[in-house]
Amino acid sequence: xxxxxxxxxxxxxxxxxxxxxxxxxxxxxxxxxxxxxxxxxxxxxxxxxxxxxxxxxxxxxxxxxxxxxxxxxxxxxxxxxxxxxxxxxxxxxxxxxxxxxxxxxxxxxxxxxxxxxxxxxxxxxxxxxxxxxxxxxxxxxxxxxxxxxxxxxxxxxxxxxxxxxxxxxxxxxxxxxxxxxxxxxxxxxxxxxxxxxxxxxxxxxxxxxxxxxxxxxxxxxxxxxxxxxxxxxxxxxxxxxxxxxxxxxxxxxxxxxxxxxxxxxxxxxxxxxxxxxxxxxxxxxxxxxxxxxx
Amino acid sequence: xxxxxxxxxxxxxxxxxxxxxxxxxxxxxxxxxxxxxxxxxxxxxxxxxxxxxxxxxxxxxxxxxxxxxxxxxxxxxxxxxxxxxxxxxxxxxxxxxxxxxxxxxxxxxxxxxxxxxxxxxxxxxxxxxxxxxxxxxxxxxxxxxxxxxxxxxxxxxx
Numbered sequence: 001x002x003x004x005x006x007x008x009x010x011x012x013x014x015x016x017x018x019x020x021x022x023x024x025x026x027x028x029x030x031x032x033x034x035x036x037x038x039x040x041x042x043x044x045x046x047x048x049x050x051x052x053x054x055x056x057x058x059x060x061x062x063x064x065x066x067x068x069x070x071x072x073x074x075x076x077x078x079x080x081x082x083x084x085x086x087x088x089x090x091x092x093x094x095x096x097x098x099x100x101x102x103x104x105x106x107x108x109x110x111x112x113x114x115x116x117x118x119x120x121x122x123x124x125x126x127x128x129x130x131x132x133x134x135x136x137x138x139x140x141x142x143x144x145x146x147x148x149x150x151x152x153x154x155x156x157x158x159x160x161x162x163x164x165x166x167x168x169x170x171x172x173x174x175x176x177x178x179x180x181x182x183x184x185x186x187x188x189x190x191x192x193x194x195x196x197x198x199x200x201x202x203x204x205x206x207x208x209x210x211x212x213x214x215x216x217x218x219x220x221x222x223x224x225x226x227x228x229x230x231x232x233x234x235x236x237x238x239x240x241x242x243x244x245x246x247x248x249x250x251x252x253x254x255x256x257x258x259x260x261x262x263x264x265x266x267x268x269x270x271x272x273x274x275x276x277x278x279x280x281x282x283x284x285x286x287x288x289x290x291x292x293x294x
Numbered sequence: 295x296x297x298x299x300x301x302x303x304x305x306x307x308x309x310x311x312x313x314x315x316x317x318x319x320x321x322x323x324x325x326x327x328x329x330x331x332x333x334x335x336x337x338x339x340x341x342x343x344x345x346x347x348x349x350x351x352x353x354x355x356x357x358x359x360x361x362x363x364x365x366x367x368x369x370x371x372x373x374x375x376x377x378x379x380x381x382x383x384x385x386x387x388x389x390x391x392x393x394x395x396x397x398x399x400x401x402x403x404x405x406x407x408x409x410x411x412x413x414x415x416x417x418x419x420x421x422x423x424x425x426x427x428x429x430x431x432x433x434x435x436x437x438x439x440x441x442x443x444x445x446x447x448x449x450x451x452x
Contacts, residue, residue, distance in 0.1 A: 002336040004315030010297055010360055034358075041356050042337050044315070054314060058361060083350075107426020109341055109404065112350040113357060194425040 002045040012056045016063065019170060020145045022055050028167040033057055035079055035118035038110045063117070063172055066090060074176040078117025082129075083108065085116060095176060097185040097203070101132045106195045117171045120153075123161045126197040126223035130157060132187045133174065134220035134228055135203035141173035142166075150175070154220070157227035180216065183207040184290025188283045189222065190275050192266050198223040199267045200275035202255075204287040206243070212292065214238050219251070219280060224259035224272050231255035234280060243288050245281075252281035299363050303328060304372030312359050319343045319354035322369060330370035330399045334428075341427040344400035345369050351407035370399035373406065381451065382406055385444035386437075393431035401427050405441045413449055417442070 013019035023031065032051035034040050035058050043049045057063070063079040068090050076085065085091055086102035105111055105119070105128050119129050120140065133140075133153035141150050142165060153174075156164050165171060179185070189201035201222035209215040217238045219231040234255035241247060261272035296311040303326060310325055322328040322345065331354055334342035338356040345354045346368040373380035382402050385391070392398040401424065408415060408423040415423070420441050421434075429437065 003317070003320065006315065007295070008314055009295060010314035010358070012360075034361075037358065037361070038338060038353075038356055041317075041358070045336065056358075056361060103422070106338070107341055107353075108407075108423055109344055109351050109353045109426055110338060110356070113347075113352045 004041070004044050006047065006050050008051055009053050010056060011053055012059060014059070016060055016143065016170070016172070017145075019055060019057050019060065020143065020168065022053070023170065024145050024168045026053050031055055033121075033170065035121075036081070036110075036114035037118070038106070038114035039118065039122040039124065057170065058115070068094060070178070072175075073178045076116060076174040076176070078120075078171045078173060079115045080117075082106075082111035082114050082116060082119070086111060095136070095179075095185075097132055097136070097187050098129075098176075101128050101187045101203075104128065104189065104191075104195055110195075116174060120156065120174070121163060121165060121171050123157045123159075123163045123227070124197070125157070125160060125225060125227050126199075126201075127228070128187070128189060128198065128201060128222065130228040131201055131203040131220040131222040132185075133176070134230060135185055135187070135205040135218045136176045136179075137205075137218060138177075139175040140171055141175060142169045143172040144169040148172075154228075154230055159226045162227075179205075179294070180207045182209070182291050182294050183216075184287040184292070184294055186283050186286040186290060188279055188286075190279065199264070200224050200259075200261070200272045200279060202276065202279035202283045204280065204283045206238070206284070206287045206291045208288075208291045212242060214241055214243050219255060219284070221255065221259055221276060221280075224261040224276055226260075229259070231258045231276075231280065233258055238284070243284070245285070248281045248284040248288075251284060252277040252279070255280040297360055299359055301326075301359075301362060301364075302366045304367070304369060314358065314360055316359045317355055318345070318347075318357045318359045318362050318367075321359040322354060322367065328369045328371050332396055332399055334396065339428075340397070340400075341404065342397050342400040344403045344427070346403055346407050349407070349410065351404045368403070368406070370402060373402065380406075381447035382409070382441070382444040385440045385447060389436050389440035389443055391432060391436040391440035392429075397427060397429045401429065401437055405444060408441070409445055409448055413452075414445055415441070 031053035189198035207216035256277040
């Protein structure tokens with residue numbers, strides 16, 4: 001049996017301010033924040049993380065919300081569960097790709113308890129939400145006692161399990177701008193069994209002008225570098241052009257060259273590169289179809 | 295340092311003191327004796343330990359017991375009404391939906407959570423609700439059929 005076998009103090013702040021005060025009170029390495037803990041507890045069982053103080057923010061219901069504003073776009077509180085995002089009628093209608101992505105994050109049981117903020121802050125390069133948030137050009141609101149700042153989702157994860165989050169900060173909100181007219185977004189991951197971490201994933205957002213020329217495109221890849229990444233050279237191939245199957249195949253090839261995967265327990269680096277080639281082409285095509293119908 | 299935990303399990307209130315690192319599944323099994331909830335992978339990968347927490351199916355190996363403080367837990371022991379099996383339990387028996395039975399409590403708790411929300415799920419909806427549950431014996435068809443059967447029995451009972 002894998003138990004958590006070290007001692008720590010368990011703290012349950014009642015407000016965001018209390019949580020931030022606790023964070024600033026303890027040194028880095030001394031404390032750790034837990035939300036749903038669906039990733040963190042595994043690391044604690046293996047003693048990869050052994051905090052003296054565990055700050056449980058799961059009960060901060062003020063950070064559990066989904067709001068859509070005509071001007072400001074979608075705002076998701078960091079403690080919103082995966083399942084709430086998956087089943088939100090607003091998200092299903094206006095940001096379908098987010099709901100579709102959530103359907104395949106682990107299992108219903110994990111999605112019922114795990115939070116999107118916890119997932120993003122965990123910083124796993126194979127996580128599903130971050131590539132989609134990058135494709136959607138999302139911003140993350142980080143809050144500390146000193147104030148707030150926002151950072152682009154694409155700049156947030158820096159390395160395996162490393163993020164731009166400072167020790168005294170909490171991720172409090174995910175902000176997704178409204179989609180431009182004629183925009184289609186699609187995400188697909190390739191994994192060994194349903195709900196597993198991706199061996200490779202791709203999220204593509206395509207915006208067309210009134211002549212069906214690609215005016216904007218974002219391609220985000222998961223699990224093929226030390227952090228979720230944008231394939232900017234592949235984007236450049238598509239931008240300003242009428243997108244054809246051949247062009248998408250070329251974009252896939254270039255994205256595959258941009259990716260820098262390592263072999264993991266399941267598949268080789270070479271295989272992951274092949275996956276990127278195929279995923280970008282296929283997902284790009286589906287995003288394009290959506291953009292034409294949008 | 296131990297902390298106080300209040301938990302309602304299958305309708306009964308419990309009050310105990312636990313170390314912060316104690317998982318919900320440990321409290322259920324080792325402190326309170328609800329051994330119907332199984333520990334298997336212990337890493338959130340198999341769903342054998344699934345219980346219903348405030349109406350939602352969750353993995354009890356992946357939640358600290360203290361995170362469930364003040365909440366209501368339903369375990370497999372809470373399904374039957376005295377000597378009468380719950381329709382989900384009876385449907386699992388009648389449809390040969392288990393062999394060794396180790397994953398069955400988790401499967402039934404997930405089925406319960408699903409049927410509480412959706413009394414007539416399609417085959418695909420059942421697959422989606424159950425896709426985290428690993429079973430090494432039966433293949434998954436009989437489990438799916440059992441849940442469809444249970445849904446029918448529950449609808450008829452209404």
